[in-house]
Amino acid sequence: MIKTFLICHMGALGDFLLTLPVIQSLRAALPSHFFTGIGCREHLEIAVRLKLLDHIYDREARWLIPFFAGTEVPDALSHTDGAVLWMPGGESSAEILMKNASMPVVLLPIIPTANIHATRFYFNQISKHYYLRNPVQLPPLFPSSIKRGSLVLIHPGSGSPSKHYSINFYRKLESFLVDRMNCETGFILGPVETEAGLPEKLGHRLIFQPQNLFELSQLLERAVLFVGNDSGVSHLAGLMNRKAVVFYRSTDPGIWKINGSQILVIRSEQEAEAFDKFQEAFAEFLKTSEFL
The missing domain is CATH 3.40.50.2000 (Glycogen Phosphorylase B;)
Structure with missing residues (x-):
């Protein structure tokens, strides 16, 4: 059975982009896992292009309503092995994921609760549950990109x-x-x-x-x-x-x-x-x- 790790982010574009180095570190720590994302499709597609996520679901999908309400884990998420959720008020969603997960389900605020850079805050919080190496520079979004702008x-x-x-x-x-x-x-x-x-x-x-x-x-x-x-x-x-x-x-x-x-x-x-x-x-x- 494929081991799945879930990333859910319900914030704005800038907030999501600050999580990418941390998702990269998670991916390196869990190389055998299939990474699934839930959030704004346009935002998640950036992570797919960077090979940080393997599959994505738009947060507007109706079948996700029970998950966001914390009442039911949809079939598509039933094999979630572990997760990081940037979900305000997502305690009940985290709880139902924990019932079948073999690894930690980490619920994080989008706005850091400590006076440090957001990426470092996320890294520190997730490192309490997963062994992460410090983030490295992300690969180019467009590998064949223009070298000099105009x-x-x-x-x-x-x-x-x-x-x-x-x-x-x-x-x-x-x-x-x-x-x-x-x-x-x-x-x-x-x-x-x-x-x-x-x-x-x-x-x-x-x-x-x-x-x-x-x-x-x-x-x-x-x-x-x-x-x-x-x-x-x-x-x-x-x-x-x-x-x-x-x-x-x-x-x-x-x-x-x-x-x-x-x-x-x-x-x-x-x-x-x-x-x-x-x-x-x-x-x-x-x-x-x-x-x-």
Whole structure:
């Protein structure tokens, strides 16, 4: 019988991407297990592409309702050997899985309860139940990826209005970057930014509106530099090892910093201060990063 390990994540894109190094460590610790994922299908497909999950189920599937209610383990999950669940209020779901599991079922909060980086927090908690080696760098999302980008991409949005500044701030950033980098500069807008009227507010500027995560990933592949806020888009750029400037207005980068090798973090609640910090740090960032 195939031994199955379940990963269930009910959070947002950025939160999920911060779990990937830990899932990679679990996979290395349990090489003979078949890894199944439950969550947002688009998010899970990234883990499939990275060969961290073997099979996935969309969290919207009706047959999962009894599982989320904690009343019944569906047949598709009946051979679960162990699990890690990022499920707020998932105690009853964890309990019914434990009845047939031969290994620990670990229930974790999405928001860390300790003042450490989220990935490290997850790693520490799971290490209490499974022997894990420290996470290593994830493989490329696109192995045949473009080596050098051609675009400067700015994402002015985030999952919460408290995480980003006014659109004027990002216009000012664009002017600053256009004057200093010999690259075409454009804005990434998602459905939330479009509904807020940002295409009209940006006028004739270059705008990209990817329709799904795959299109977004392909666009980010073309980036010589990405500029954004604490958002799922920024976390995806970090996963893809793009050079990135990320602004943290209301969240703590000590907990939510994107995983990436070339990241400039700017933390400030105030727009003017954030821009000043960006100007001061950017020149040095250019010197230490091979942009062009």
